[in-house]
Amino acid sequence: METAFTPYASLGGGVLIGLASVLLMATLGRIFGATGILAGLIDPTDPEDRKWRALILLGMITGPLVILTFTGDMPAVQVPISTPLLIVGGFIVGLGVTFGGGCTSGHGVCGMARVSPRSIIATITFMIFTAITVYIIRHVIGA
Template sequence: MVIETAFTPISAIVGGALIGLSAVLLMWSVGRIAGISGIVAGAMLEHGDERNWRLIFLGGLFLGALLAALSSGALESVSSVASTPMLVLAGLLVGVGTRMGGGCTSGHGVCGISRFSMRSVVATLVFMTSGAATVFVIRHLLGEGV
């Protein structure tokens, strides 16, 4: 089974612009960087106003994705190519990796690089290299998702 992905430049540009806009609005409104792993961790640990803005931001992420998927009909064609244990393992590894890297691709890749942070440039290079290596191992060595 070969997995094909359609290249959709318009939706990619719109999505990227919305991600950038949300990062700018978050920095402007509450003075925080839009690093999703940090926002999620804080939503679980913080209280009061600090927790409220995090929950609102995360709710907006889910609502925006849901509205985009429903309006495009994308949910009808969604199927997982990986086993449930592999998905759970992947989620846990991403969580561990974001803690080890001091942030995630949104915090480092979107916000950090735009602030010319060398730490974020290095972290993003490590994320991307690790992602490419993981896809190679999963697809070509383990035969999952092929």
């Protein structure tokens, strides 16, 4: 498996995520954590939150259609594993989000920007386990 190096697309995506995070904090005083946004939509503590949460998730879902509109092509997504492994991975990520008190966007983008010690530790943990996982998958399993 070859990993494509896409510095401009990655930079653009990072800028958009950062901008969205700043705008959400500036306008609603909320942290842009994707799993927290989804959880708050499914089981809201404040019913007034549903609208902005639904709009953000709608934007995440329809993003590829925006790319299609401007480029004429859908973004290429290749998933080199089976559906059962995707389900297992999703379950593991869900456990991590639950025990870690948030996801990579909440801790890595917003928490780090607020210099939250908890988020700094969580982000370091994400990065260590990401490196271990990539090493195991590419060099031990050989996928």
